[in-house]
Amino acid sequence: MPRRSATHRFILASAMAVSVLFGGAVTDRAVASVRMSWQDFAQDPNRVAAFRKAVAAMKARNSADHSSIDYRKSWEY
Numbered sequence: 001m002p003r004r005s006a007t008h009r010f011i012l013a014s015a016m017a018v019s020v021l022f023g024g025a026v027t028d029r030a031v032a033s034v035r036m037s038w039q040d041f042a043q044d045p046n047r048v049a050a051f052r053k054a055v056a057a058m059k060a061r062n063s064a065d066h067s068s069i070d071y072r073k074s075w076e077y
Contacts, residue, residue, distance in 0.1 A: 055075065058073065058074055058075040059074070059075040061073050061074035061075070062074045062075055062076045
Protein backbone atom coordinates (compact mmCIF):
# COMPACT_ATOMS: atom_id res chain seq x y z
CA MET A 1 0.00 0.00 0.00
CA PRO A 2 1.45 3.41 -0.97
CA ARG A 3 2.36 5.83 1.77
CA ARG A 4 0.06 8.84 2.04
CA SER A 5 1.40 12.37 2.09
CA ALA A 6 0.98 14.63 5.09
CA THR A 7 -1.51 16.76 3.14
CA HIS A 8 -3.59 13.72 2.26
CA ARG A 9 -3.63 12.57 5.90
CA PHE A 10 -4.61 16.08 7.02
CA ILE A 11 -7.51 16.20 4.56
CA LEU A 12 -8.75 12.77 5.66
CA ALA A 13 -8.48 13.71 9.34
CA SER A 14 -10.30 17.01 8.73
CA ALA A 15 -13.12 15.29 6.85
CA MET A 16 -13.52 12.74 9.61
CA ALA A 17 -13.58 15.47 12.28
CA VAL A 18 -16.20 17.47 10.39
CA SER A 19 -18.39 14.40 9.94
CA VAL A 20 -18.13 13.59 13.65
CA LEU A 21 -18.80 17.17 14.78
CA PHE A 22 -21.58 18.04 12.35
CA GLY A 23 -22.91 14.65 11.33
CA GLY A 24 -25.73 14.65 13.85
CA ALA A 25 -26.80 18.20 13.03
CA VAL A 26 -26.92 17.53 9.30
CA THR A 27 -28.88 14.33 9.83
CA ASP A 28 -31.37 16.02 12.14
CA ARG A 29 -31.91 18.83 9.66
CA ALA A 30 -32.35 16.43 6.77
CA VAL A 31 -34.97 14.46 8.67
CA ALA A 32 -36.81 17.61 9.74
CA SER A 33 -37.04 19.09 6.24
CA VAL A 34 -40.00 18.06 4.11
CA ARG A 35 -40.38 18.70 0.42
CA MET A 36 -42.91 21.40 -0.38
CA SER A 37 -45.92 20.23 -2.35
CA TRP A 38 -46.31 21.67 -5.82
CA GLN A 39 -49.72 23.05 -4.83
CA ASP A 40 -48.15 25.11 -2.03
CA PHE A 41 -45.32 26.16 -4.34
CA ALA A 42 -47.80 27.32 -6.99
CA GLN A 43 -49.61 29.51 -4.45
CA ASP A 44 -46.49 31.63 -3.80
CA PRO A 45 -46.07 34.11 -6.68
CA ASN A 46 -42.49 34.98 -5.65
CA ARG A 47 -41.39 31.34 -5.85
CA VAL A 48 -43.12 30.86 -9.19
CA ALA A 49 -41.51 34.01 -10.60
CA ALA A 50 -38.07 32.89 -9.39
CA PHE A 51 -38.61 29.45 -10.94
CA ARG A 52 -39.67 30.97 -14.29
CA LYS A 53 -36.64 33.26 -14.23
CA ALA A 54 -34.32 30.31 -13.53
CA VAL A 55 -35.83 28.22 -16.34
CA ALA A 56 -35.52 31.15 -18.75
CA ALA A 57 -31.85 31.57 -17.82
CA MET A 58 -31.22 27.86 -18.35
CA LYS A 59 -33.00 27.86 -21.73
CA ALA A 60 -30.92 30.88 -22.82
CA ARG A 61 -27.81 28.71 -22.39
CA ASN A 62 -29.06 25.98 -24.77
CA SER A 63 -27.14 27.51 -27.69
CA ALA A 64 -23.81 27.58 -25.84
CA ASP A 65 -20.91 25.48 -27.10
CA HIS A 66 -21.58 21.89 -26.01
CA SER A 67 -18.11 21.58 -24.48
CA SER A 68 -18.52 24.70 -22.33
CA ILE A 69 -19.50 25.09 -18.71
CA ASP A 70 -22.43 27.27 -19.74
CA TYR A 71 -23.93 24.40 -21.71
CA ARG A 72 -23.77 22.21 -18.61
CA LYS A 73 -25.99 24.80 -16.93
CA SER A 74 -28.49 24.72 -19.80
CA TRP A 75 -32.01 23.32 -19.93
CA GLU A 76 -30.99 20.77 -22.59
CA TYR A 77 -28.13 19.34 -20.58
